[in-house]
Amino acid sequence: MSISDKILKVPLRISLSIILVGLLLKILQWPYARETMMVGFAATGILYLFRFWKKNEKKFLDIVKLVLVVSWTLNGLLRTLHLTYTTFFQIVIGLSFVTWFVMEGTAYFLDEDRRSKNQRIQVIWNFAMVVGALAIIAGSILNVLNWRFAIPLLVVGITIIAAYILKDIFTPKKIDGGDPNNEEFQL
Known part of the structure; x- marks a missing residue:
């Protein structure tokens, strides 16, 4: 299954954005x-x-991804409820992430022919993702040091990451093999 026709891609991205909005609300103490x-x-x-269940062919890597996502979500739920014993889930997350990275890693970001599929706009979005991640890391560290601009830096970083996750929802899809005249009738 190619990356573009994965099941439930948009709802999963929206649910990840909901988690980020929740983190923002928690940081801002709203x-x-x-x-x-x-x-x-x-x-x-x-x-x-549900996505895993609907998949026709389940490979070992799909099971690793399922374990990674389910243990991450269970860990997130337990930590949100301030329950103990989340160490087990964190160990499972770490092991499944390392397994995924060894088996697939950066090949996830390549197309089916194993060529890089970065165009200029994708490079810009990837740069924004890196800036967002660095803003979150810097904001977290500076928040520990009680720097007064740490929270706005965290908010900017999380907002950039949420925009990155939702970018495909709001961008129009290319029509391959379509009329080059935007389907206008020319005489």
Whole structure:
């Protein structure tokens, strides 16, 4: 199955964005942060289980991804509820992530012919993703040091990451093999 026709791609991205919105609410100490994060984690876990179940051919790598996502969502739910014993799930997450990275790793970002599929706009979006991730890391570290601009930096980083996750939802799809005249009738 190619990356472009994966089952439940948009709902999964929306559920991941809901988790990020919940994190923003928690960082800003706004109400309903806990509930938002729980809905996002639960939706991600259920949607991915359904996605795995609907898959025709299940390979070992698909099972590794399922274990990674389900353990991550369960860990997120338990930590959101402030329950103990999340160490087990964190170990499973680490082991399944290392297994996924060894088996697939950066090949996930290549097309079927194993060529890089980065166009200029994708490079810009990837750069934005890196900037967002660095903003989150820097904001987290600076928040520990009680820097006064740490929270806005975290908010900017999480917003960039959420935009990156949702970018494909709002961009128009290319019509391959379509009329080059935008389907206008020319005499």
